[in-house]
Amino acid sequence: MKPWITLLAAVLLSPLLSAAEKPNILVIIADDCTYSDLSFHGGENAKTPHLDAFAKSGTVFERAYLGMAMCAPCRSEFYTGRLPLRNGCAWNQAASRPGTKSITHYLGDLGYRVGLAGKTHIKPRGVYPFEEIAGFDENCVRDPTLPHHVEGARKFITRDEKQPFCLVVALTEPHAPWVMGDASAYPPKSLKLPAYLADTPLTRQSFSRYLAEITYMDGQVGELLEMLDKTGRAKDTLVVFTSEQGAQFPGCKWTNYDCGLHTSIVARMPGVVPAGRRTPALVQYADLLPTFIELAGGKPDPKSFDGTSFAAVLRGEKDTHREFVExxxxxxxxxxxxxxxxxxxxxxxxxxxxxxxxxxxxxxxxxxxxxxxxxxxxxxxxxxxxxxxxxxxxxxxxxxxxxxxxxxxxxxxxxxxxxxxxxxxxxxxxxxxxxxxxxxxxxxxxxxxxxxxxxxxxxxxxxxxxx
Known part of the structure; x- marks a missing residue:
């Protein structure tokens, strides 16, 4: 075969990665966790040893945002790559338009198994036909949260080593009511309240319980990362943690203030995502799905998304992405x-x-x-x-x-x-x-x-x- 034909074939086939070359994807979503309460984003109270170690092993996005500081709209934005009004979920408790394609369709078309464990808060089923994975509570307001396990996630991850997977584990902490974890580890009088909170005894008690749930959530993250290591898939898996929107405190969730819309995004993949790095690149939830599609060998169509891929930022090739977040x-x-x-x-x-x-x-x-x-x-x-x-x-x-x-x-x-x-x-x-x-x-x-x-x-x- 002539050299130029070989080169042309390589260029044309480059997006069509083999299963072995396509990264597995594990996404861990916290629930109502104000990004600035996490220590690697400057938080002064919460103890999160697993997330701290994870942040050091990957890249921390210092300026990541979502389009609406409510559960259903921001998750639909992430899963569809479309901003809330465009995908149809522009109110909490709302549904996306029937016929809208989501991560399940786009990555499924690229050969992935796509599963979801834990909280859903998205509809209709036709837009979000995730494979349901056992192990984590779906109800974010249950008191107390049901016991969790990582066995369902482990079985999904190891079921077929020849087929890449995308697994979303959507935790329900630290969503109110704040009833999980050990609040005694956070004596109310010793806390450093952020400046947007009024300093009253009841505020301190609530903030203590909220911090306990952050630590509980951190433990779940640690269990998932340990499970991934034990399966031997950590080396070929892109792991993304995100804190979702801000907590149920005035000025956070249900607002357009920074503590509501600013989210934590941390990514890790050995040999692909630089470790110990912090990037100022401006990114939005709608950018996540196009990024995954590009990493999986696809070509995200700009007409189908409000987001654009920041794969180059992930790889450490750039430190800029968007001009604005909405x-x-x-x-x-x-x-x-x-x-x-x-x-x-x-x-x-x-x-x-x-x-x-x-x-x-x-x-x-x-x-x-x-x-x-x-x-x-x-x-x-x-x-x-x-x-x-x-x-x-x-x-x-x-x-x-x-x-x-x-x-x-x-x-x-x-x-x-x-x-x-x-x-x-x-x-x-x-x-x-x-x-x-x-x-x-x-x-x-x-x-x-x-x-x-x-x-x-x-x-x-x-x-x-x-x-």
Whole structure:
């Protein structure tokens, strides 16, 4: 065969990797874990020896984000590579559009077995036909969480060494109620509360129980990594850990603040992903699936995804990826409508509250005292404590625009939207947000209504968003 023919054949067949060359993929998802509470992201309280060691053995993404700080929307974004409005799950408890393709289809077409253990919180089944793997509780609010085991995951991983696997293990910790782990390891009076929390005894007690669940979750991660080592598959498996959205504290989950949308992503694969590395590359959940497809030898079609592959970042070839990450929030049915849109370049965050005249209410956080008993103590103490009053007002009263220098104001407590020195910067980010909303066909406040939510579930006009 002529040399040029051999070269052409190699180029044409390069995406069609053999099973032996395709990496296995293990994804471990925590549940409602604020990224900044993890020690390798600067957390000062939680003890996570397994995750700390894992972070040192791989690459830590310092600026990873998701599109909505709620369970169903962010998981659907990850599994489909499409932002919430485009895949159809732009409300919590919502479903993705029938006919939408997910990780199960894309990696299945590339020869993978694709399984899911633990929490689902995604629908319909036709969009997410994961093989169900036993061993981890599906119910994130069970009290207590059911006992877990790694045997189902081990059997799935070792079932067929000739066929690559993708296994997602979706844990249910540290989602409220915080009842797992040893809270005595975190004496409330000794904790260093992050600045976005009001310092009351009930807050400290809740934060102690939450930290105990983070340590419990860390133990589960350790068991999974040990199991992977014992199967002999660690050397040819890409392992990705992610913390999902922020916890059920004011300013985290159900918001567009950094503590809500910022997620932890850590990746490890010997010989492929550099160890002991931290990258500032800006990435989003929608980028994960295209990345997996590229690593598996496929070519992600840009028309099918909102995300793009950051495989080059994983391999240590680049430290840049996106220019912006986008965020949104539709409050219904988690509370009365309160639509929010945002954009960040990793340094600055611009937030647009579409109905600032309303009071923000999140019924799980503010109403379920069995999960979040501290909220009432914030309101009660606000009478005499100016800082507590500021934190309560920050949560329930939002201006039309917010601008934060996130890299210098980690918990986004100083709004610079009215600062004349930031007029041009705010205009730059506002214009970028407008482009994103136009691309997604986002109708704005009309989206956060019971009618829009129902039309999305019924798949009837005016079902909004880009198909």
């Amino acid at each position: 965020g949104m929030h539709n409050n219904y049915p988690e509370g009365p409508p309160y639509p929010i849109r945002s954009i960040s370049d990793g340094e600055w965050r611009y937030i647009r509250n579409l109905t600032p005249e309303r009071i923000y209410i999140e019924k799980h956080l503010m109403g379920r005292t069995e999960h979040n008993p501290y909220w009432g103590s914030w309101v009660f103490s606000a009478t005499e404590n100016p800082r507590h009053l500021m934190l309560v007002e920050r949560f329930i009263h939002r201006p039309a625009e917010e601008l934060y220098h996130t890299s210098q104001d980690r918990f986004e407590l100083k709004n610079l939207a009215a600062d004349p020195a930031q007029t041009a910067n705010k205009a730059r980010l506002s214009a970028a947000l407008d482009r994103y909303l136009a691309d997604q066909l986002d109708p704005g406040a009309k989206l956060d209504t019971p009618e829009a939510f129902q039309s999305a579930q019924d798949l009837k006009p005016p079902f909004p968003g880009k198909p």
